[in-house]
Amino acid sequence: MRVLLVEDDILIGQGIVAGLRKHGISVRHVDTAAAAETAQLEDTFQALILDLGLPDLEGLELMTRMRRFEPELPVLVLSARDAIEHRLAGLQSGADDYLVKPFDLRELAARLHALVRRTQGRAVQTIEAGPLRLEPDSGLAWLGGEPVTLSRREVDLLVHLAAADGRWVSSDALNERLYGLGEEVSSNALSVHIHNIRRKLGAEAIETARGLGYRLGWSCSQ
Template identity: 55%
Template structure:
């Protein structure tokens, strides 16, 4: 999950970014509404965490402007404004969720996963693709009911492919999904992650579309059926 974090307090922003990164997420923090708007115009983020007390304008104004332009990115408002009227205003402005500071990082993570699950139309945390089962909340994967250990980047890449089933994604889009703006990126990094996914999950998990990019490969048939432990 690639997250745009709009928070002007450096200590809070660094704490959130470190905590979510430890759970396998990629976080790009910015401190102003203007910077957030510029970032949204260049990178396809999965979700946005939005503080309301920004130095250049109120976060609700940014949110209303984005929704007026039909920017559909799921938004979680994270703020110290705890009155019912503030919560109502945030949701009416277009927020998908509203969390009051101080907060528990585990709850923030759970809410982010729930937002992404709703946005992708899933009713369950588990994503199934033939013999592959992936739980983005727990960052766990199974093939034929056998656990498979994936690195943080491999999980981010797999999640992006699974959530964009049927779509061809460019190399740039895949890099955006697994790397933050401040990450140092070697020229062959994406190819290395794709190679590792194919080695661990099967050669067909990532299909190369010549001249265009990559997409999720065809699902291997489930035979025998998955056991009841993850039904």
Template identity: 50%
Template sequence: MHVLLVEDDPLVASGIQAGLAVCDFVVDLATTQAQARSMVALVATDVVILDRGLPDGDGLQLLEEWREEGVDVPVLVLTARDDVADRIAGLQCGADDYLIKPFDLDELVARLNALLRRASGRSRDRVEHGSLCLDPVSREVSLEGQLVPLSRRELVLLESFLQAPRSVLSIDQLKDSLYGMSDEVESNALTVHIHHLRRKLGVGVIETVRGIGYRLGKPEAVGQFARQRPQR
């Protein structure tokens, strides 16, 4: 999942980036409102972590601006301002959650997973699709009750499809979920990851929508012919 971190403190930012990377989040950093505004317009972000005390103003100003423009990406406000009035102001401006500094990284990860779960309309973290199951906490994938080893990129890609089971995802959207803006991406990298998922989970796990992108296959297609060579 792609996270946009809007934080101007280098120490806090580096700690969050390192901690989230361990949990397979792809994190891009913006240190000002202006950078965050540009990055949201350029990258398909799944969730935003937003600091309030930014060099070019209060982060809540940016949040209000986004909501007025119809930007509905989930936003977690992360700040040292712990007054009840500040928390109320954040929620009224459109924040989906509000976490106080200093914070525990495990709690931050749990809150991000909760935001992603709500955004996809699920009531629990565990995601099931036919005989396929993904546990976002343990980062384990099973098919018909058997664990299936996936690489980090394959796991993140599968999670992107499971978070939006009825949507067609464009190539750019999928690349944003897999790679940060600073990462160099080989032209066939996405195709290779999809090939591997089809080989391990069944040719029908991901459908190609020609000229648009890809979408999650029907639940009954998961696991079928997993040992056969997938068709692209």
């Protein structure tokens, strides 16, 4: 499991990284909301550990923004705010779990594993973007009401771009989301998928910008 830790206290963050590593959990630690959003575009995470008292943005607002990119991202709030009002606010705002500092690293690891197990079955049912209607689970797609045949990789690529909600996604981030870290990928694999999608859906389906990456050419709803 790989998780993103957003914690502005460097010493606490280092302790969490070291402790979770002993439980087989890989952690990327950032200390600002801006760095968290960058990490989300660059990497793939199974869960988010979120401190609320960040220097550049309130933690719950960051959660809302990151969920626009990945609606099903499991979020565990880790905070010194221990009043029942704070815990209720966190959970009612969409957090999946809330753990108060100080805490036991064994409990944190156990809660993370439980979160990921509970959310593995969640999936986006339908994506509608411009003239495109796409069902990620079945791989069925329609363009202007007419059926279109897409490969599994093409479907996955469109799902990731739709989840970015208009933001640019780098080729490195897309390659990792499509293939993971352990799979051998040819240097032009992504370009081939982009070419095929444009051929089937139209050149406007995916936009490209040098130095920024790719994004869906149509605004979408999920």
